[in-house]
Structures are given as C-alpha cells and as structure tokens.
Amino acid sequence: MVAETADEVETLLEEMNISRGLVKAQVYAGGRGKAGGVKFFESVDQAREITDNMLHTALVTKQTGPGGELISKVLIEQPVEIAQEFYLAFLIDRANSCPIIFVSSEGGMEFEEVAKKFPDKILTLALCDDSDFEALARQINRIFQLDKTSFENLVDLIEKLYHIFVNNDCTLLEINPLAVCVEGGRLMPLDCKMNIDSNARFRQKKWWAYFNNELNEHEKTAAKYGLKYIKLDGNVGCMVNGAGLAMATMDTILATGHAPANFLDVGGSASEEAVTQALKIITSDPNVKTIFINIFGGIMKCDIIAQGIVNAVKRTGLELPLVVRLEGTHKEKGLQIIKDSGLAITSADSLAEGARLAAAAVKEA
Amino acid sequence: MSILVNKDTVLMTQGITGKAGLFHSIKCRDYGTQLVGGVTPGRGGQVVEGFKIFDTVAACKEETGANATMIFVPPPFAAASIIEAIDADMPLIVAITEGIPVHDMIKVKRYLDLSDSVLIGPNCPGIVTPNQAKIGIAPDNIFKPGKIGVVSRSGTLTYEAVYQTTLNGLGQTTAIGIGGDPIHGINFVDVLELFRDDPDTEGIILIGEIGGLDEVEAAEFIADEIKVPVVGFIAGVSAPPGKRMGHAGAIIEGKGTSAEAKIKVLTEAGVTIAPNATLIGELMRDRMKG
Numbered sequence: 089m090v091a092e093t094a095d096e097v098e099t100l101l102e103e104m105n106i107s108r109g110l111v112k113a114q115v116y117a118g119g120r121g122k123a124g125g126v127k128f129f130e131s132v133d134q135a136r137e138i139t140d141n142m143l144h145t146a147l148v149t150k151q152t153g154p155g156g157e158l159i160s161k162v163l164i165e166q167p168v169e170i171a172q173e174f175y176l177a178f179l180i181d182r183a184n185s186c187p188i189i190f191v192s193s194e195g196g197m198e199f200e201e202v203a204k205k206f207p208d209k210i211l212t213l214a215l216c217d218d219s220d221f222e223a224l225a226r227q228i229n230r231i232f233q234l235d236k237t238s239f240e241n242l243v244d245l246i247e248k249l250y251h252i253f254v255n256n257d258c259t260l261l262e263i264n265p266l267a268v269c270v271e272g273g274r275l276m277p278l279d280c281k282m283n284i285d286s287n288a289r290f291r292q293k294k295w296w297a298y299f300n301n302e303l304n305e306h307e308k309t310a311a312k313y314g315l316k317y318i319k320l321d322g323n324v325g326c327m328v329n330g331a332g333l334a335m336a337t338m339d340t341i342l343a344t345g346h347a348p349a350n351f352l353d354v355g356g357s358a359s360e361e362a363v364t365q366a367l368k369i370i371t372s373d374p375n376v377k378t379i380f381i382n383i384f385g386g387i388m389k390c391d392i393i394a395q396g397i398v399n400a401v402k403r404t405g406l407e408l409p410l411v412v413r414l415e416g417t418h419k420e421k422g423l424q425i426i427k428d429s430g431l432a433i434t435s436a437d438s439l440a441e442g443a444r445l446a447a448a449a450v451k452e453a
Numbered sequence: 454m455s456i457l458v459n460k461d462t463v464l465m466t467q468g469i470t471g472k473a474g475l476f477h478s479i480k481c482r483d484y485g486t487q488l489v490g491g492v493t494p495g496r497g498g499q500v501v502e503g504f505k506i507f508d509t510v511a512a513c514k515e516e517t518g519a520n521a522t523m524i525f526v527p528p529p530f531a532a533a534s535i536i537e538a539i540d541a542d543m544p545l546i547v548a549i550t551e552g553i554p555v556h557d558m559i560k561v562k563r564y565l566d567l568s569d570s571v572l573i574g575p576n577c578p579g580i581v582t583p584n585q586a587k588i589g590i591a592p593d594n595i596f597k598p599g600k601i602g603v604v605s606r607s608g609t610l611t612y613e614a615v616y617q618t619t620l621n622g623l624g625q626t627t628a629i630g631i632g633g634d635p636i637h638g639i640n641f642v643d644v645l646e647l648f649r650d651d652p653d654t655e656g657i658i659l660i661g662e663i664g665g666l667d668e669v670e671a672a673e674f675i676a677d678e679i680k681v682p683v684v685g686f687i688a689g690v691s692a693p694p695g696k697r698m699g700h701a702g703a704i705i706e707g708k709g710t711s712a713e714a715k716i717k718v719l720t721e722a723g724v725t726i727a728p729n730a731t732l733i734g735e736l737m738r739d740r741m742k743g
Contacts, residue, residue: 182636329609335691
C-alpha cells in the first residue's frame with residue numbers, strides 16, 4: 089500500500105490493522121536498503137516520523153546519480169515471518185534473443201553482490217511462450233529446495249510473472265526478495281522492480297503516464313519532442329543526431345580536457361520546434377558555457393537543421409558561444425543558411441575541429 | 454567486389470508512401486540503385502513518383518523480381534512487416550525503423566532463425582556498396598569505391614567513418630550499419646565473415662558502443678580469422694553506467710559491456726583502437742601502409 093503523506097500512512101495502518109511493519113521509499117532505483125530507504129517501525133508514531141523524514145528528500149543509492157532520486161511516495165508493508173528469502177528476475181538475453189529467468193538462493197541483498205560472492209548459487213534459464221513452466225520450476229527448485237506446497241506455488245508464480253513480463257513489455261522484472269512465509273509455506277514477492285521498454289510506450293500508456301508524472305520539466309519536454317536528454321556535469325552543452333555520434337562527440341569533448349554538460353540526441357527527424365526546445369533545455373543548465381551542435385545528416389537534412397538552429401537562436405536570444413558542424417545531406421545549403429543569418433555562429437569542418445573550437449570557447453568564457 | 458549488395462541488387466520498399474519511405478526511396482534510386490517498387494497495404498495498383506505500389510511483399514517480389522527490401526514502417530507495425538518479408542522468402546531485409554519494442558524483436562528473431570533471409574537492423578542506416586547500390590538513409594556524397602569494409606552499430610558514426618576513409622583516399626568496398634538495438638539481425642561476426650571472404654576488402658573498420666557483448670565476440674573472431682588490418686572505435690567512454698544513452702542497446706549493464714572492457718579485448722585481438730572518432734580514417738590509412 090502506497091502513501092504520499094504521514095496522515096495517509098496512519099490511515100493505511102488502521103486499514104491494514106497493524107502497528108509494526110516497514111516503510112519503503114518509492115524511487116526509480118535499487119540499493120535502497122543500504123541507503124536508508126527501508127526502515128522498520130514499531131508504532132504508528134514511529135511510522136509517521138519515518139515517513140515525514142523520508143518524503144520530499146532525495147535518496148542517494150548506488151544506482152542513482154550523486155543527486156539522488158526524490159522520494160514522493162512510500163510503501164507500507166506488513167511484517168511477515170520469513171523462513172527463507174530468494175532472488176528471482178526475468179530479463180532479456182541479448183546474445184540469445186530470448187527472455188531469461190535468473191534465480192539465486194540468496195535473496196534480499198543486491199544481486200551484483202550475490203553474483204560476486206556466490207556464483208554457484210545462481211541459475212539462468214531461457215524461456216519463451218511455449219515453455220513448460222513446471223519443468224522450469226523443477227530446475228529452479230534445485231536451488232530453492234522448496235517443499236511440495238511451496239513448489240506448486242512456485243510453478244504458478246513463475247508462469248504469472250512471465251506473462252506480466254511479456255504483456256507489460258518489461259526489460260526487467262525483479263522480485264527481491266521472494267520470501268517463503270513461515271505460515272503455510274506461501275511464496276510472497278516482497279519487493280519488485282520493473283523496467284518498461286520505452287519503445288513500447290505506444291501500447292503501455294498506463295505505465296508511461298505513471299512514469300511521466302515523475303519526470304522533471306526538461307525530461308517531459310524532451311520526451312514530447314522525441315529528444316533523448318541526459319544531464320551530465322561538464323560545461324560544454326551538446327546537441328547531436330544519433331546516439332553513437334552523440335557519445336563519440338562527448339568522448340571527443342572529454343579528450344580536449346573539458347567535459348560534456350549533457351547527452352542530447354535530437355533523433356532522426358528533428359523539427360525546428362524540437363531544435364528550439366533542445367537549445368532551451370541545454371541552456372537551462374547554468375553550468376553550460378558553450379554549445380557544440382554536431383549533425384551528420386542522413387535522414388536528417390542539414391538545411392532543415394540549419395534553419396532550425398538559426399530560428400531557435402533568434403527565438404531563445406542565445407548568448408553563449410555556439411559552434412556548429414554540419415556534414416552530409418544538403419550540407420552546402422545548411423552552411424549557406426547559417427552564413428546568411430548574420431548570427432555569431434562558428435562553423436566547424438569536422439568533429440575534431442568542432443570539439444576544439446567549443447573547448448576554446450569555454451576557456452574564453 | 455562487395456558484400457550483400459551490388460549492381461544486381463533489386464530493391465523494394467515497405468512503407469514506400471510514407472514521408473521518410475518515399476524521400477529515401479527516391480534518394481536510393483537517384484544513387485543508381487535498382488528500386489523497382491514498394492508496398493503500402495490498401496494502395497496496390499497505384500504509381501507514386503514512378504514507383505509501382507503493391508499490397509503485399511509477396512506480390513511485389515513476384516512481379517518485380519526484388520531480392521532486397523527496406524522497411525520504413527512505423528514501430529507498432531514494423532515487426533509484422535519484417536515477418537511478412539521473411540514469409541515471402543526475401544533474401545535481404547533492411548529494417549530502418551527506429552523504436553521497435555524488444556519483445557517484438559524476440560518474435561522476429563524466432564521467425565528469422567527458421568529462414569534463409571538476412572536481416573540488417575532494425576534502427577540502422579542501411580548498407581551501401583559505393584557506385585553500385587545504396588539501401589537505406591545514408592547521405593550519398595560521402596562514399597567512394599575502394600578497399601575498406603565498414604561495419605558499425607551506430608548510424609551517424611558509420612557516416613563519420615565512411616567519410617574519413619573517403620577523405621583519406623581509401624574508399625569502401627561496402628559499408629553497413631547493423632543497428633543499435635539490443636536484439637537485431639546480422640551481427641559483427643556475420644559481417645566480419647563476409648568481409649573475410651571478400652578479396653577486395655583490404656582493411657576493416659569496426660565501430661561499436663557500450664552495452665552488450667557483440668564486440669567481445671567480434672574480438673575473438675578477428676583474432677582467429679581476420680588477416681587484414683582492423684581499426685576500431687567504441688563510443689561511450691564518457692557515458693555514466695546504468696544510463697540509457699539514446700540507443701536501446703547503449704547502456705552499460707555489467708561486466709565486459711563498458712567501453713573500456715571492449716577496447717581492451719579488441720586491442721588484444723590486434724585491432725588498432727581510435728582514441729576518438731576523428732582519427733578513424735587516419736589510423737586506417739597508417740595501418741594500410743604498414
């Protein structure tokens with residue numbers, strides 16, 4: 089049961105008829121336990137206090153960035169007496185192009201740690217729509233060693249989880265820990281982490297709406313215009329078409345002794361509006377001292393992007409130094425548009441030159 | 454010589470009446486590719502920009518003798534389009550579409566494995582044999598016939614590498630972008646095998662990125678099988694772990710998938726690694742001399 093205020097927690101505790109249990113911070117990252125995002129309470133007052141301390145603070149775990157993730161919800165869980173804890177996850181095996189199930193007898197702790205400490209207590213099994221779930225469960229049970237009742241529970245559980253994994257376009261469905269309750273030997277997923285394939289957002293609208301609420305303004309704008317933006321710590325802002333070239337551009341900037349302020353892939357068919365929004369997002373970061381736009385036009389035409397850049401610079405009143413490198417489809421037309429604009433935009437002839445000019449501009453700034 | 458496409462390639466387009474599909478079909482035809490027609494369901498019998506339109510891949514293939522197809526169909530229907538091409542026994546399928554859900558690609562791969570079709574992509578720029586055939590969205594003025602085979606997971610970095618080999622006077626036998634998605638058709642090893650067997654390919658450029666272990670497999674194959682010089686580049690040295698950098702494939706998931714780990718195994722396999730993307734052409738030229 090999820091709550092957003094201490095009062096809601098109190099109501100939940102009344103509904104659940106408990107006064108002992110766990111408060112768990114709800115963030116999009118793992119490694120919460122160690123970071124103080126999971127706490128036991130022995131009374132309603134203590135539950136309120138823990139909740140108040142957690143909410144609206146940033147939780148920094150191994151998997152978040154240094155800035156952490158803002159806690160806007162907490163999960164209240166009933167204490168159960170646990171006989172054993174396991175790890176179970178569904179993910180996609182890229183090499184074999186199929187879903188796999190990953191289990192370990194060591195639940196509760198971070199998986200990376202288990203993989204390091206107990207490599208022999210891990211099992212990986214490939215599966216597909218026509219898998220025999222009972223046979224799979226039998227193999228898993230070599231590791232779990234469950235009794236008959238719990239085993240039947242396991243067969244049922246993995247079949248259900250597999251369908252959840254596929255039907256929700258998950259790229260990860262992690263149950264950690266999967267607990268065996270002392271009472272009745274029932275299997276109980278105590279925590280769950282799901283990653284949803286963003287390529288499937290057109291048919292996973294429910295999840296996407298939920299996720300969208302948690303995005304900040306820039307991430308929302310980026311998503312709306314098909315931009316892929318990740319904020320980083322440097323001061324050279326960059327806008328590139330194509331993820332690979334974007335990464336290579338960041339790497340080249342890094343080689344000049346400066347650091348990229350962001351990753352931004354404008355995608356294959358960015359409109360003038362998208363370029364404008366991209367410039368706004370980049371310049372909203374106060375660390376940005378200079379901007380490097382690197383476009384190798386294939387599907388994206390250089391004249392279109394050049395017009396977009398010129399209009400966007402005019403619309404946003406950009407004052408930072410701007411270096412633009414255009415190559416590929418309609419390159420000449422693009423360069424002409426930039427030249428004719430009369431704006432203070434520096435054209436670069438190659439990726440190397442562009443990175444060098446952008447870096448030089450940081451020094452002057 | 455060349456790999457996979459040449460002057461005998463007869464191309465058709467799926468999604469030919471869409472904006473991108475039509476624009477790039479015209480561009481491919483202008484380049485000199487024999488582009489004979491395409492498919493848009495419900496518009497069979499029409500002629501658009503001189504291209505004959507069919508309702509199905511099978512009908513188009515039968516009438517035009519197409520032996521390759523390129524796909525521009527939007528993500529929700531793209532997997533079904535690839536499967537339709539497989540069902541029509543299309544020898545070469547090039548899927549340009551970006552954003553196909555990974556669970557759809559799992560289905561496609563199961564069909565593909567039971568067929569003789571070769572799939573390039575999805576989420577790729579396509580394949581070009583200079584002055585013979587261009588399939589996909591690459592800009593055409595960067596190519597030049599020559600002796601380097603280029604294989605890349607990234608679209609725009611393919612152009613970068615191709616253009617540098619052109620500027621260095623080396624030229625290309627064939628350049629191919631295999632796509633940035635975690636589940637894709639033809640992989641590095643498949644392409645390396647084809648380049649190995651092409652007598653005109655005297656050097657190979659391999660461009661990888663963070664995520665997955667394709668480059669590690671490529672390194673093993675290069676060490677054992679490739680006798681010509683290989684220059685490599687891996688994008689994403691500056692990428693923070695766990696963050697998805699645009700491509701669905703470009704995320705560092707764990708051991709062996711970081712840029713550093715890939716650079717290490719490729720270097721051990723005798724590949725010259727370009728420390729940044731601007732040096733790929735020069736390093737290739739130097740290796741060709743030595």
